[in-house]
Amino acid sequence: MEHDRQPATREVLFPGAVNSKFTTSLRFSRASEDDAMPTYRILDQEGKIVDKDQSPPDISTELLLKMYKDMVTVSIMDIIMFDAQRQGKVSFYMVSAGEEGIAVGSASSLLPSDPMFAQYRETGIFQYRGFTPDDFMAQLFATKDDPIKGRSMPVHYGSRKHNIHAIGSTLATQIPHASGAAYAVKMQNMQNPTDDQRVVACYFGEGAASEGDFHAALNIAATRACPVLFICRNNGYAISTPTLEQYRGDGIASRGVGYGIDTIRVDGNDVLAVREVTRQARELALKDECRPILIEAMSYRVSHHSTSDDSFAYRAKVEVEDWKRRDNPITRLRKYMENNDLWDEGKEKELRSEARKSILKAYRKADKEKHPPIREMMMDVYQEVTEEQREQMERLRGLVERYPDEYDLSGFEGGIGGLKIP
Incomplete structure (x- = not known):
């Protein structure tokens, strides 16, 4: 006995587009100006409610x-x-x-x-x-x-x-x-x-x-x-x-x-x-x-x-x-x-x-106001300050002390002392 397969072929069964229907019309979909999504508004440019039948905004x-x-x-x-x-x-x-x-x-x-x-x-x-x-x-x-x-x-x-x-x-x-x-x-x-x-x-x-x-x-x-x-x-x-x-x-x-x-x-x-x-x-x-x-x-x-x-x-x-x-x-x-x-x-x-x-x-x-202490640039990177970070800050401290005119820390909280990591 031959089965009627027509109902089963009216919709796509592919998992990528389960709600698409079959068609014999070959047509490419193209966006047009008529398809543009509208823009919702309540007030016009004069501060008046656009829809006169709309209730005023529920706002205190x-x-x-x-x-x-x-x-x-x-x-x-x-x-x-x-x-x-x-x-x-x-x-x-x-x-x-x-x-x-x-x-x-x-x-x-x-x-x-x-x-x-x-x-x-x-x-x-x-x-x-x-x-x-x-x-x-x-x-x-x-x-x-x-x-x-x-x-x-x-x-x-x-x-x-x-x-x-x-x-x-x-x-x-x-x-x-x-x-x-x-x-x-x-x-x-x-x-x-x-x-x-x-x-x-x-x-x-x-x-x-x-x-x-x-x-x-x-x-x-x-x-x-x-x-x-x-x-x-x-x-x-x-x-x-x-x-x-x-x-x-x-x-x-x-x-x-x-x-x-x-x-x-x-x-x-x-x-x-x-x-x-x-x-x-x-x-x-x-x-x-x-x-x-x-x-x-x-x-x-x-x-x-x-x-x-x-x-x-x-x-x-x-x-x-x-x-x-x-x-x-x-x-x-x-x-x-x-x-x-x-x-x-x-x-x-x-x-x-x-x-x-x-x-x-x-x-x-x-x-x-002063800026945060210089050491803050090393903090919060790891749960605990690493030995490498301590070494880097000590080297930076030595550089600043050696060339004070080149590295002015007066605008930072703690000055040179702000270089030391506790």
């Missing part, structure tokens, strides 16, 4: 003001420290102008216990979690109060207290680290289901998404169902490469879909939209057996990539000035608060004045 006035003050504070510190680098006070600096809303908005929806892996434009997450002007300046000036002990470049913050891993210069290396940490967090969540469940947040720019680490990290997070939020700041440029020269696909969001990751694109200039997207993404990441989420936050990098960059070499100055006038997260939230009688010019002047004073006070203090 206190939190709304905190988010605004944090963004303003970061922007003021950026101006001060950018000028400080130009004056030779610090060796390097990077601002987050135009992208403050991504960091602050996302941080507001995460638990303080959620581990964070940042790149170098996430000053707002440190500010939101409680970093003080003194904390920022200690790292920027590499003072004895710097918890990283002066071992990193300026702007490469880190805080065990605030559950934010130290930033590294190497592009994209934090992304696979975040996937690994999320896998560990997943196992911890399973072992302690009654405790607050944690997720991992990982920040990077669209330029970092061109690195191999990005692809490896997304793939392992997807296949291992890791509760990690990949938050990509797409600001239009890497260091000197416009996105049109960097990729042909639909931004970074299309890559998340390709890896089987739930993905959303959000207006990074709308801090309320970023907050809401992150809030729901966090819930989704912990749903069922956990999963990774990719958030592509669209913005524009208003300033140069860093103090080592002249962006006008690869983009027109008029373009930057147009974006400054047109829209940014601080102005948009301010308009929203003014529209709802929560803010006025007097409060604005007071905030900016107080923020500037507190930052300058910390700046002047850090500028006079």
